[in-house]
Each structure stands twice: as structure tokens, then as C-alpha cells.
Amino acid sequence: MLSNISQLVVAEGFQVVWNEGLDEECIPVVEYEGSYSCVIAGAGTGKSFALKRKIARLLEQGEPPSSLLVVTFTRTAARDLKNDLEELGVEGCDIVRACTLHSLCLWILSRHEVFRVMERKTRTLLGHEIDYLIADLSVRLERKIKILREQLHAFTSAWARLLNEEPGWPHSDEDREFDNELISWLRFHKAMLVGELVPLTIEYLRNNPTSPERSLYKHMTVDEYQDLNKAEQRLIRLLSEYKIPENRTLTVAGDDDQSIFVTLKYAHPEGITNFKEEYPGTFETTLVTCKRCPRRVIELANVFLKSTKRKEKPKLLQPAPNAIKGEVAILQWRTPNDEASGVATIIAKKISAGEVKPGEIIVLTPRKQIGYAIKNNLIDRGIGAQTCFSEAVLYSKQAQEGYAYLNLLHERNDAVSLRVLLGIYAADKRRKSYEKIRRHCFESGDAVIETLSKLKSGELHIPSTDHLVAPYQIICQRLQYLSTLTVPEVIEQLFPDGVDEVAEIRKLVMTAMEGAGDIHELYDMVNREITQPELPKTSDSILILTLQKAKGLTAKMVVFVNCLEGCIPYVGRYDSKEEQEKALAEQERLFFVALTRTTNILLLSSTGIMRRGDAARMKVRASARRYWPETEASRFIDMLGPNAPSPQPGDDYIRHV
DNA sequence: AGGTGTCCTAGCTCAGTCCA
């Protein structure tokens, strides 16, 4: 479809015919010229395609590309969008800003005025760095680590949900004390929490109504709007409501049925269903013709939506007129090992029969463990497979240490990395001594690095800080040495080959090195990869991923493994019934997303028994009293209705492939 | 002498594991 259009563009002298390749349902989305439009688009209804066309139309009509902003949910989506626009051959598309909200905020905040005004720096803390923040706060506030963690969680969630703006938001003195100490630590270390990015950007924009960022973009497009939290939706509002330039437009698109980040990121899916109330005069379109899924899948997905009983009138999908019938099968295996090898066998058979290519297959799993098992089974059969879970690259102390040095080579004054290195191999992170130094810094106005240098030279004396001076000396020497080395030599020093603890980060750094000219570029790339990982671009291997990662993906064949009660739906422990209901609703949407990824084949697979220990670890519900208890297939499979294929033993299915 | 901080160990809790 795309190649037709690019030919068309060339043939007609860079004039895209807007309705070419668009069905009737999507045309109004592209043509609408008013201020606000909201596209509620069911799975596979061509929402992204329509948005792209709208952008192309704006550019062709002479809107300057620098006045266009497209916010996507992942870096992968932003990259794909730009590639597709380029393929369309629209002039100026490379200048259009297509990025995630995260990087938009980083960009806005890192402009010099913002840093000065806010007295903050856009240096976000990673997971292990937060441990040091907590350790230091535990000295200051004399509270236990566990309690501080809870308070930190409450702090970020309140900001994400804009709770602090609601009247009557209960905020105890203890919480306020925590907030103050937290902010003080962050200011001192010139750092911020990822969760603060959006609230700080909001604060900046609100306090500076004439800031250039507010009038920078004339046409804004936000994809996956249902996955934004309240703060993020507020930010979009701030960026779009300023009167200059005139005739601004805001287009949001998404699907509340596919909102899967409510419990994970406090997403606010009501934002899209209530969009027209919040933005009066909104032109709302609902897309229901699914151009992705086969008839059989659409039929089952609709039955599922109805049986969740979440809405009086569920938004049902319509098959496209030319939709194929497709294939859906529900398989059951005896044990998890049988499932892993059976699924691999099916995939191998389908590939050798020429039905699908490896790059057209995705395996969805609610748990990593079975994902790894399937990957190994596929590789044993000579088929390329890649797991793609959010693995902590910085899980080991050595990796954290190397990363901190890399950080310091990039920015010598990075207080967070210095803090990490000072306490890294001490069980208590040398928090008490560090607190002394911090106190001195507050009184003298010196930075940590200056204080430590003075302590080292003997110019200054603070009792009980010798334990910090010794590591500081080592850090200085090491940095001195590292700065004389070339980039590849630095990598060999920090992340040596053959050391298990740094193998993961070494892989990442080596890939980044290919595109990096110097240590600063290397750091930028590594940091971006760690904070905003991208899906690998593969055409010849099977992707094995979690449901959250599969957001926005399409594949010819989708295998959903471990379809077990307890895995999906997984409802953790919640205090209130209300929260539990919310979690269940999200699991239903997750399952709906899984169902609607395929263009041809959908396999749902589960096992009959599982070792008790494995079941407990994976939170699978298992019958009692046995070492190999029986497991239950997910209740969601029953909710596919009487027309769903009946579950069959996996081995029977293999015989018929 | 008394205070402070580190290091070390014992002990606690919790979750997972394993078995009758």
C-alpha cells in the first residue's frame, strides 16, 4: 500500500491524493481542519496510518515542518512514523518533531533558561541510584528504608495523578517533611526523578506563559492518548492552549479498550473518552473497521469485549470487507516443558511449510521464564529468536560502577555518580559519613567534590569522614587514568570481556560505540538505551515479549503462551476491592490487546500441570496437595464464548500442521 | 572518657521451596 502511494507522489509532482488508500471511515480524520479532534480507534483500524496522512496533508499544504509535533508512546513508534513519512516522500518530514513525551520534556527542561529558573537539572535517577537517595534520606529522617520507599512511591504517584492539585488531598506533616528532604537531596545532586519530568515541565510552562515552547507547535498529534496519565494530559493541554500561533490544532488518538498502563503508570484512559467535554468543539471520530485482524479473531474479540461487561455499549470491531477467515486454536500441553518444545515445534513446522517467516511471528508471554524456554527451544531448532524483556542491564555492582565512571567521564561534576561510587561496595552505602559531608556543603556552599578535595589535601577536617576520603582518592586516580584512554580502551576497562556481571551492559555499550564519536556521544546513547529501550529491528528472528511491549505491534502469527489463571488475569494484592477491580479491568484490556495483534494465525496455549514452586513464583493458580498440581486455563478463554474453538491437546494440533 | 562511624555478625521477616 505504501509503495503505491510513494509512486503516486512522484507521478503527480509531490501531490498526495488524500483519500488514496484510505477507507471512508478514515477520510474525515485526515480532512478535518478544525482545532480539536479525537480519534477513538479500535485495534487495527488504521489509526496510525490516518494520523500519518494527516501530517502529510499539513506539510503538503505548506505548514512549516518545524511547527508540527507528534508525540508517540515509544521511541520505536516515533522512529517508525518518521520512516513511513520519509517513504511517503513528503518534503520536510525529517524536520517534524516526532518523539516520546519523555524526550520532549527532557528537551524543554534542558534548555538553559529552564535549568536556571527551576534550579534543577535534567539528570534523571536510575533505579539503583534511587537506593542511595533512600539511604541518605534514612539518615536524615531516621526512618526505615521500607517506609521511605513507600513514601517515594506515594510522591511520584501523586504527581502523576495530579492528586496534589485536588482539594483535601491528605498530606501529613511526615509526608511534607519527606517531600522537602527529597527535593533537597535532588537539588543538591542536581538530579531529578523520572516521575518529576512531566510535573516539572508543567510547572515551568505554567509559570512562564510566554515561554517559546508554548507557542512552538501549531499542529500537535498525540498517539496512544489513553496511556497518558493525568499530568501528561495536562502537559499536552498547556502546550496546545496558548493562543499564538493562530489556528492551532490538536489531534489525539487512542483506544480506551487498549489502555494497559493504569496500574503500571497511573494512566488515565478516561482522558480520551472525556476529551470532547474537556475540549469543547472537538470533532470525535470512532474507527471500528479492523483492517488487521481476520474475521475469526474479530468475532472472538467482540464476544470477549461483551462478556467483560465493563461498558453498556462496548465498541465492537467490524471486519474489513476483504478480511480473511484466519485461524484460531486453543492448545493445551501437559507440562511447561512440553509447552515450550511444542510451541517451538509448531513454529518450526509452519516456517518450513512456508506459511510464515520468522520475522512475521511474535510470541507473547505474561512471564519471562517460559519466554526463555521457548527461545532456547527455537534456537535448538535453528530458528532465530530474540527475547525482549525489560532486563536490568545495571543489576550488578560492577555494571553500576562502570556506568558511574562512564557518567563521570561525560560530566565530571555529576554528583549522583560520585555519590554512588563513594558508597558502592559498603553495605550501608557509607550514608552517615556522606551525610556529614553534605551538611558541611550546605554550610560552606561547597560542592561534594570540593569538600572531598579539601579533606584529601588536609586543608579541611571533618571528623569521621576518613572512610570517604580513601575511596575518593581511588576514584580520582581511576578517573585520571581513564581520561587518558581512547573510547574502546575505556570500555575494556569498565566493562571487560568475559565477565558475567557486566556482559549485558557490555553488549549495549558495544552497540552504542558503533555510532558514537566520543565519550559524550557514547554516554548519551547508552543512557538513552537504558532509560528508553527500543525494540530490536529484526526481520529474520522471532520476537518473544511481554504484552506491554507488544503495544502497537502486528504479526502474521501470534502465539500467546502461559494462558493460565493467575498469569492472565494477574491480580496482585491490593488493599481495596476497588483497586482489585481496576487491576482486573486492566488485565482484560491486556488480553484484548493480545488477541488483536494478529493478521492471520492466533494460538492460545496453556499447560495442565506445573511444579508447585514454579506455579508459586509465576503466581499461577494451582490446585493444592501435590508436587505437580493441576493448573487452570485462564478464565478469559471461557469468555471467548461458545463459538471459540474447543481446547485441544497440543500434540494433536502438531499432527495436523 | 565519650562520641561517632565502619565493619561484622546474629537475628528477623518474608517469600519461595519442598515434602509428608
Place this chain on the structure above:
DNA sequence: TGGACTGAGCTAGGACACCT
């Protein structure tokens, strides 16, 4: 199902070093 075991992660407290 229930009870014993194990290991991880954390904390409390003692021994020790160092400072005032």
C-alpha cells in the same frame, strides 16, 4: 494444607578504630 527449610534483604548491636 501445613510445617520445616532456605536465602535474600534488611536491621540492630557489639567490637573496633578514630577523633575531640
